[in-house]
Amino acid sequence: MTSPRWTRWVAVLSGLCLAVVTAGMAEAAPTDFYRAPASMPGKAGDVVKAEPYPPALSIPNQEGPWPSGAQRIMYRSTDAHGSGVAATATYFDASLPWTGAGARPLVVLAPGTQGQGDQCAPSKLFTQIVHYNYPLDLAVGYEILQAYALLSRGMDVVVIDYQGLGTDGMHSYVDRRAQAHAVLDAARAVKALPGKRIGDDSPIGLWGYSQGGGAAAAAAEMQGTYAPELNVRATMAGGPPADLRSVAAALDGGGLAVGLLGYAINSIYAGYPETRAEIDGVLTPAGRQAFDDIANQCVPETIARYGLRSTSDWTRDGRSIADLIDDLPAVRAAVDEQRIGRSTPNGPVLIVQGRNDDLIPYAQAQQLATDWCDRGATVQLWTAELPPIAPGFVVGHGLPMVSGLTVGLDWMVDRFNGVPAPSTCAG
Missing domain, CATH: 3.40.50.1820 (Alpha/Beta hydrolase fold, catalytic domain)
Incomplete structure (x- = not known):
């Protein structure tokens, strides 16, 4: 039956x-x-x-x-x-x-x-x-x-x-x-x-x-x-x-989903204006353009265009976004703000x-x-x-x-x- x-x-x-x-x-x-x-x-x-x-x-x-x-x-x-x-x-x-x-x-x-x-x-x-x-x-x-x-x-x-x-x-x-x-x-x-x-x-x-x-x-x-x-x-x-620190390190390892970090950076850039000068200061023109493009994409396109890469391709000193978080005080504070587990369900x-x-x-x-x-x-x-x-x-x-x-x-x-x-x- x-x-x-x-x-x-x-x-x-x-x-x-x-x-x-x-x-x-x-x-x-x-x-x-x-x-x-x-x-x-x-x-x-x-x-x-x-x-x-x-x-x-x-x-x-x-x-x-x-x-x-x-x-x-x-x-x-x-x-x-x-x-x-x-x-x-x-x-x-x-x-x-x-x-x-x-x-x-x-x-x-x-x-x-x-x-x-x-x-x-x-x-x-x-x-x-x-x-x-x-x-x-x-x-x-x-x-x-x-x-x-x-x-x-x-x-x-x-x-x-x-x-x-x-x-x-x-x-x-x-x-x-x-x-x-x-x-x-x-x-x-x-x-x-x-x-x-x-x-x-x-x-x-x-x-x-x-x-x-x-x-x-x-x-x-x-x-x-x-x-x-x-x-x-x-x-x-x-x-x-x-x-998000742990997730950023995992994403920035050169897999298909590295472009998803762009969504997070764009969200922080728009929602926390104090981070903008720091983010703009570490990005190359190509990096800035990549994040602007990613802001208008869905996941399949982001994967197709930016998968199997590293965000180090988009920074001025060749370090990845994950590695740069602790050197950017405003970005670090915005990332720390997103930590889940500090209150009780x-x-x-x-x-x-x-x-x-x-x-x-x-x-x-x-x-x-x-x-x-x-x-x-x-x-x-x-x-x-x-x-x-x-x-x-x-x-x-x-x-x-x-x-x-x-x-x-x-x-x-x-x-x-x-x-x-x-x-x-x-x-």
Whole structure:
């Protein structure tokens, strides 16, 4: 007898195959939706505008189309320095029933690295699946895998675009506070939607992998002070970049993903003006041009143009960006500001991390778990014990997202069902 869970996964995989075939026929998201008003009245989490749309991938089932639909929303968030800013997201209401305990939960999904160009915003990719402009402007909506897996368990899902991805301004890549605010304010916005079915006391989960793992982790430890009214029950933080110094050293080793450091440098340059003279002072004209180009790219183009290189190609003295951090006081302070693990999550956290992750080092994720355990949090560190596979080609980073998906889903559902959270904290 075929299990319902297996049947749902077959439907997901079949739908993904169908999406690849039909992606070229999907319409792009309207660009005018992403234009924010000149001022941002109201408070954090207020909905600025919303509109329904049919996602490019919709799978028929006995309950009707799955998911039942989507809403593109713009909401007010708060940047790293306390100013109001627009952010966008996509809200999916699950057509499958929630069979767990209590009210239907909402999961805020923080995406992994998409890029820094506005065309990379996940809410745009949900209408296309595949975005392409000649010659190398390519983006693939891979977060559909995690979003639809969560929907398959009957949980509503809101997938954020972060700040500056799709909307005006530089995307605040790996900026701890900006990303945490975008996550928490998205939950507030869904609760404020007209005709909402997510109530004020509905359980909320935070979920993300890679960049999204860092955003979810930062939101978990900031929720108590920034959004204490939210009923956050659990956080799944996969492959979290908790220590940017460690991550920068790993990226700058000449692998495919070295260009992703450009996203981080651009984010710091835009968000922390005191760093600009230092950054400009160490870059060659070619380096400055590379970072300007990267600011408008999605991940596939950045990899194609800048993979298998070193940032030492872009500096005046031939040292890498990772090596220069400690010699640039303002940059050092901005990088140190992004460290996750200095506050305590209110609820339990699952950290999913590959032992041989070639993008986000295992040791710094392990240190995050230790830091939170020392603060009294309930933390489970689940390690994907995969062998090194093509180091530097991001395989070791991508596979744990897939292998840990069912682990994360089961863990999240257990938390919503009131099952006590397991812990790997010593003592």
